[in-house]
Amino acid sequence: MTLRSRALATGAAVATLLASGALLAPSATAAPAAGTAPASSRTSAATSARSYTPPAPVWGSCSSSSLKDAKAECAKVTVPLDYDHPDGTKIKIAISRVAHTTKQDQGVMLVNPGGPGGSGLGLATLGQYVPDGAGDSYDWIGFDPRGVGDSEPAVSCDPTFAGYDRPRYVPASPALSEAWFAKTNAYTDACAKKNGPILDHLTTVDSAKDMESIRKALGEKKINYYGFSYGTYLGQVYGTLYPKRLRRVVFDGTVDPRKIWYDANLDQDEAFDVNIDIWFGWVADHDSVYHLGTTQKAVRSLFYRTEEKLYADPVKGKGGQLGGSEWIDAFLYAGYYQSSWTGLAETFSRFVRDDDVKALEAAYLDSSGYDADDPKADNGYAVYLGVQCTDTRDWPQKWSTWEKDSWRIFRKAPYETWANTWYNEPCRHWPAQQQKELKIDGRKVKSLLMVNETLDAATPYAGSLEVRKRFPKARLIAEPGGTTHAGSLYGNACVDDRIAAYLATGELPKRKSGKKADVTCDPLPRPEPAARSAAAKKQAERSSTKELSTLRRAALPR
Incomplete structure (x- = not known):
């Protein structure tokens, strides 16, 4: 789902209502189904983790x-690569610390930005934004969770995967x-060749x-x-395994534990639409500014017509050809964050009215996270798959199941x-x-504060209720009515003041x-x-930092 940030964590979406709904035959070249591990007790997994104590970190x-x-x-x-064998191969988890500045010491606050696959080192600075x-x-x-960023080893398969001019979605x-x-088969083949046994040890339980x-360190x-x-799902898992080790907990944009992970993606498809x-x-309400249509229907029609035009005749950007798939990807943040609406509307208008390819390319690169100069540009996506593909045995192995579900949802939700x-x-x-x-069980967790906007598309509100x-x-x-994903500590006093308290x-x-x-809260x-309001300006300033931009990408679905 990354909770799909696309490169991530990193990924984008769909096109016009082309299909009648007829199912296609599964690929004859599809790789065989992934193996499944023997059933094992996760309580015994927690016990094996308790048997390992790492050395204290050496700060620098x-x-x-x-x-x-x-x-x-x-x-x-x-830490051990495999906690069932704590004396075996070791890997390293990169951590950062901004120490408390008051006489009162409330202990450590671990932070995870999402993904899976998002780098969290920069979030050591998050405390300054608490009111x-x-x-x-x-x-x-x-x-940085195992496999991510500065942790060792960092997983990567093909850094060009999210590149330009991809097939029609x-x-x-x-x-x-x-x-x-x-x-996709070439990508998973590359993952198998380039990465060692860590691929079998990237689950949320491992993290x-x-x-x-x-x-303990x-x-x-x-x-x-x-x-x-x-x-939030990582927190649910930790709280299930180690409930007595949690003190104060905040979840923002809560994953539904009933839908790990295939069904969660189906829910996202409809919510993003x-x-x-x-x-x-x-x-459309601001047609006097953007001149893209005076009704929702007119703007939607122009958006999808432009997508089709780019599939037929891609434009050349600085880094490559931008077609219909890149067009859809460029606007993904509109489904995540209200703060992106003005900038993306300007991009839409400038491309349609002024043929501004530079603006379109910048929006695409920002959303996808693709970087031709980064040899591990797909790190977030690779870890996203590494976690979600192995967290559960519930991924359908038959392409016909995916195909049927996707066509069914596409008829009413064509965007993503x-x-x-x-x-x-x-x-x-x-x-x-x-x-x-x-199985998530939070009965022994003594304290938890959750936040969710009710139209959050990446983590639909029903997950918070569950x-x-x-x-x-x-x-x-x-x-109620909010469409922003995981937006706490971004200037909403009603929410942020309660978190601070x-x-x-x-x-x-x-x-x-x-x-x-x-x-x-409104x-x-x-x-x-x-x-723009003062709160929106503050949000835009914060989102311009590299770490918080990464947080945003890491929280996205796919």
């Missing part, structure tokens, strides 16, 4: 300028399906055990935890459906063992009975092209 300087500016320290924690200085009494610990002919099968090793009895997007239509309507399908299709033939999914039920001590802040004192809102939120107002 960080390579990131923003971490240096924040006076952060960096280190690496040595009223409530983050200053924590040691903020960022970390909607497989309106068998030839298009075969083109995608060739592309939760790494968090436990970080706790830091000499802490308990940890605090702040998880965005996929990071809702949000892109909301954006089309907003663009087929792009999301191809982004995740490598899980049919991922070269590592699938594991038995962990986790609230499984974690009886949890409280949920809902933002919780981190300062541990006090939670009163829990309401029934399947509902405990607190509701989402941030929709942006205005001419005069």
Whole structure:
């Protein structure tokens, strides 16, 4: 799903209503189904993790300028590749720390940005954004999960995978399906060749055990935890395995544990279509600025006509050809963040009205994360697949199942459906063992504050309600009608002040009975092209930093 950031974590979406719905034959060249591991007890896995104690980290300087500016320290924690064999091969988890600056010491706060596949080192700086200085009494610990970024080894398969001029997303002919099968099979073949046994040890359970090793390496009895997007699922897993080790916990954009991971992607397909239509309507409301149509229907029609034009006649960017698939990808953030609406509307207008290819290419590169000069540009995507493809045995192995589901959803939700399908299709033939999914049980977690906008497309609101039920001590802040994904600490005082109060004192809102939120807050107002609010300006300034841009990409689905 990365919780699909596309390169990520990194990935984009669909085209016009071309298909009648007839099913295509599965590829004759599809790789065989991935193997499955023997059933094993995850409680015994937790026991094996407890048997390993890593050396204390040796802190030194960080390579990131923003971490240096924040006076952060960096280190690496040595952990087992396989916790069932703690004396065997070791790998290293990169961590960062911005120490508390107050007399009060509330312990460590681990942060995960999502993905899976997102780098979290930069999030050691997150404490400064908590209102009223409530983050200053924590040691903020960022970390790159196993396989990611500065951790060793870092997983990569083919850094050009998310490059330019890709096949049409909607497989309106068998030839298009075969083109995608060739592309995804080549990618998984490269993953098998370039990476060693770490591919069998990238599950969320593995990363939760790494968090436990970080706790022990830091000499802490308990940890605090702040998880965005996929990071909320990592927190659920950690809370299931080590509930007594959690103190204060914040989840923003909560993953539904009932839908790991195939069904989660199907939910996203429909949710992103809702949000892109909301954006089309907003663009129409501001036709005097963008001149793209006075109705939602007119803007939508122009958007998909432009996609078709680019499939027929791609334009040449600085790095390569930009076709219809790159067009769709360029606008993915519109389904994630209201703060992107004005800039993407300007890109849309400038390309259609002024043939501004440079603006389109910049939006595509920003969304996809593709970098021709980065030899590990696909690191986020490779880890995304490595985690999601092995977290569960519930990925369908028959292409006919994917095909039937995708065509069914595409008929009513054309925007992201087929792009999301191809982004995740490598899980049919991922070269590592699938594991038995962990059943999430939060009954022993004593404190949890959750945040979710009700039209969040990457982590639909139903997931927060489900986790609230499984974690009886949890409280949920809902933002009805909001379309932004994992947007806490971005200027909404109603939300952010409650997070600050919780981190300062541990006090939670009163829990309401029934399947509902405990607190509701209005989402941030929709942006205005001419005069953006102070909160929106602050959000834009923060999102311009490399680390928080990575956070955004890592939280996306695919």
